[in-house]
Amino acid sequence: MIYAFASFELDTARVELRHGGAPVPVEPQVFALLRLLIENRERMVSRDEIVERVWGGRFISDAAVSSRIKSARQVLGDDGQAQRFIRTVHGLGFRFVAEVTQRSTIEVVATPQPPKPPAEDPRPSIAVLPFRLLGDAGAHYVVADALPQDLITALSRLHWLFVIARASSFRFQPDAQDLEQVRAALNVRYCLTGLVEVLGGAMSVSVELSDAGEGGVVWAERFRCPIADAHEVREEIVRRVIGAIEFQIPLKEANRARLRAPENLDAWSAYHLGLQHMYRFTKPDNEAAARYFTQAAALEPAFARAYAGLSFTHFQNAFLRYTDDGEEARRQARRYAEQCLERDPADPFGNLAMGRAHWLSGDLDASLPWLERSTELNPNYAQARYSRAWTLALLGEAGESRSNVDTALALSPLDPLRYGMLGVRAFSHLVREEPEEAARWAEQAALSPGAHALIEMIAVAAHTLNGDPAQAERWAQSVRRRAPNFTRDDFLRAFPFRAAGVRNTVTAALAAHGF
Structure with a gap:
């Protein structure tokens, strides 16, 4: 079918827009939008219908619809003021208002070919x-x-x-x-x-x-x-x-x-396997996670989250001393976070990874804006709220820290980093000089599945300050078994308290048990 209006022709058979008989370059989505509006010119077409017909029902923003409307107007020499062809029905949708005549076309096709289905989005x-x-x-x-x-x-x-x-x-x-x-x-x-x-x-x-x-x-x-x-x-x-x-x-x-052969994994499958290993916080699992994230990035180089995952594995290498070259691990954590954000600046995980990368260098003031942006992008992102709570506690802002970690615990009660959330709660009490509450939360954190040696060191400090040296020593012995080389300097490097009073108190508590 050919639809003629003003000096334009829209040819649906050739998928071509012509002006004065000459083809006009037009993006496929813009062509599809023009066709939809012209074929339904007797009525208004809602934004929801445009999304359904042009984007196949995928979730897209109102800004994306407005952008395509603007492009359609531009290709016709129209604009939002004149609205000679496309009229906006405010808050509802759009209507094609120019007078249109139509005529059929006869196509001779030697071998009809079925249209190619749209590429399936690999995401869940x-x-x-x-x-x-x-x-x-x-x-x-x-x-x-x-x-x-x-x-x-x-x-x-x-x-x-x-x-x-x-x-x-x-x-x-x-x-x-x-x-x-x-x-x-x-x-x-x-x-x-x-x-x-x-x-x-x-x-x-x-x-x-x-x-x-x-x-x-x-x-x-x-x-x-x-x-x-x-x-x-x-x-x-x-x-x-x-x-x-x-x-x-x-x-x-x-x-x-896991049911697929390794060679048959797509980027998203490799990514999700990497996540499971990453959250176990052991050196072998962290290495496995890095392999899966590397595989995901190789399969799909534009896959932003694969780079955020790689940043997180290097964060672990530095945070838990899985490598002797901590400076290189910190550099890689920052580099991969940057690569994620280059591909998708609005990815909450990427912003979280950048915030954690700054944390590694002890620059809490630079870390906090990235973590805040992560929670702004997704207010329901439990791990961003938890990481923000860590940073606030280290900065001495115990009240706001507690609010964030309580929200994280409510959002994700089965979170793989629950032990860390409980550890933050303990920290908030240490900052407020509430040793009894700190010891109670630190004990829960250290007993939680997945808790690593640094979490157990929080329990050592909290029980010491609460006047329970026996329980503190039991956790100290566990730390020495799991991480024989850990010192109080490692603890303070991982948790760079801003307040000198809290730092000195915690340092003395760890020193009392040989750290």
């Missing part, structure tokens, strides 16, 4: 489906609609996850949500479903994360609150759900990757 993908509402919610019925939208918005900040746009996922209404049909229609790996139930003056929200291919439940949780507090707890529910997804999907993806 998720669809948030509409929540089901049971009971009479009165004016609070909107919670069932608002929560899935809140979750889509929050999930879109996770750069490692491909999020299906609402326009596509909301086609599957609560009474017709067959996961197999959803998977086939949206080509999605995971689904998030929910039930909002109102009984008397209470509301409960059940959320379920499912593997759309296998049909199994990956994770589920139920939240309860008085119905009057429904809107206030929405944010808390979103935080808890995002925290669970940050943990559960990478775990599932790593287990899925």
Whole structure:
């Protein structure tokens, strides 16, 4: 079909825009947008429909839609003021307003070729489906609609996850949500479903994360609150759900990757395997993580997160003295963080890695802005909040540190770095000269799975300051077994306290047990 308007022709058969008979260069998405608007010129086309038809339902920002509209206007010699061809219906969508005539074309094609399917995004993908509402919610019925939208918005900040746009996922209404049909229609790996139930003056929200291919439940949780507090707890529910997804999907993806032969791993599979090894905080696992991240970067050189992972492994090398050349490890941690941010400046993990790289050199003031930016990019990123809490504690800002670490613990109660979060809580009490509380939290930290020798040294200091030298010595002996060469200087290099009083107190406590 050829659509003629003003001095232009849009030829759908040749996928060509012509001006005065001469072809005009136009990007494929811009052409698709023009075609959509022209073929539906009798009505307004919403932003959601544009996303669905032009981007295939992928999650994209309003800015991306506006950018393509601007490009379409520019190629037609139009602009946002004149709007001779494309008119904006503010807050709703767009409409093609120029007069159009059309004529058919006859194409002779010797051998019809099926169109190539779009390249599949290698990231794990998720669809948030509409929540089901049971009971009479009165004016609070909107919670069932608002929560899935809140979750889509929050999930879109996770750069490692491909999020299906609402326009596509909301086609599957609560009474017709067959996961197999959803998977086939949206080509999605995971689904998030929910039930909002109102009984008397209470509301409960059940959320379920499912593997759309296998049909199994990956994770589920139920939240309860008085119905009057429904809107206030929405944010808390979103935080808890995002925290669970940050943990559960990478775990599932790593287990899925293990079933593949090493030579068949794609970049994302290698990355998720690297994450699992990285969080074990042992030298052999850290080396394995570095190999997987290197493999991911080789398979996909533009893969920003692979470089953030490599930065983190070099951070471990320096932090836990896995290498004799700590200066080189610090340099590599900074270099790989920079390479991540060159590829994706808005990646929260990359900003976290840069903040940790500054931390290694003891430059807490330079570290903090990167960690703050990481939490701004994704307020539900538990590990960024935890790292920010570490830095604030070392700077002597115990109150704000405690607020951040408590949020991190709530966001990710099963986090692989939970022991570190508990260690930060202990530090916040040390800064406030509350040795009893410091000892209680330090004991929990040292007993948590994955805790390394530096965490045990926190317990040594806290129990000493709390007047329990026997318990402190038990942890000191464990440190000497696990890391015979660790000294108090290593501890202070890892945790560069700004306040001289706290530094001197902790140093004396460690010295009392031979460090």
